[in-house]
Amino acid sequence: MKYNKKELPPAHREELLGVLKARFEKNKPRHQGIEWADVQAKLETDAEKLWSLSEMEKTEGEPDVVGYDQKTGEYLFVDCAAESPKGRRSICYDREALDARKMHKPANSAMDMAADMGIELLTEEQYRTLQQLGKFDTKTSSWIKTPANVRKLGGAIFCDRRYNQVFTYHNGADSYYAARGFRGVLRV
Structure with a gap:
């Protein structure tokens, strides 16, 4: 199966979701009141956003959820690596x-x-x-x-x-x- 540039193959997508979930669980104070299942549900509907998160991860940004925008209904992922990626x-x-x-x-x-x-x-x-x-x-x-x-x-x-x-x-x-x-x- 062929994937376009901004879509991850299924195995890579599942691996990335696992990494993001583990980071989310490890750093709960960054996103109090937010549930991983809700974040994952949104991620699974947007292949391009998952691709962007993969790029953030690949450049060692260690993206994690740091907030939720009530007005737009969007979760905010930010690079949380200790030092600049x-x-x-x-x-x-x-x-x-x-x-x-x-x-x-x-x-x-x-x-x-x-x-x-x-x-x-x-x-x-x-x-x-x-x-x-x-x-x-x-x-x-x-x-x-x-x-x-x-x-x-x-x-x-x-x-x-x-x-x-x-x-x-x-x-x-x-x-x-x-x-x-x-x-x-x-x-x-």
């Missing part, structure tokens, strides 16, 4: 920044990778909410969705956690570092 580091902010680099271009950009994976970068508010569920990015940092007025001037913002405090910083959008990646959110 390894498979998404050493990248600049967006395509414009990548194209503007004359030398030593990174392999990709955060915005392009997120779009290819079917996810979005976290906003600053989402990043700070995630930090209430644990200690993330204590050795790394993560690009976050940058306001248009900052990006228009050539900058981009990122966050990390140091000294038990969450910090928001700025950098040129074309910069990239081995310890900076991005965290994503997927609405299911």
Whole structure:
């Protein structure tokens, strides 16, 4: 049987659901009041969302449910790896920044990778909410969705956690570092 690009073969789908369920059960404080059976039922009806979660997992994001949007009826999966996902580091902010680099271009950009994976970068508010569920990015940092007025001037913002405090910083959008990646959110 042939599968399109954004659909997982049955064995891979079942394996991924098992990994996600185990993580969900292990980290119950992240999603109090949410039942795995409800989450799985929604996942099983959307092959493309499962594919996106597989991409998050493949790049070592360790996605987990961190909330439920009452207005839209969607569960929120966010990368919950302790550090910025390894498979998404050493990248600049967006395509414009990548194209503007004359030398030593990174392999990709955060915005392009997120779009290819079917996810979005976290906003600053989402990043700070995630930090209430644990200690993330204590050795790394993560690009976050940058306001248009900052990006228009050539900058981009990122966050990390140091000294038990969450910090928001700025950098040129074309910069990239081995310890900076991005965290994503997927609405299911």
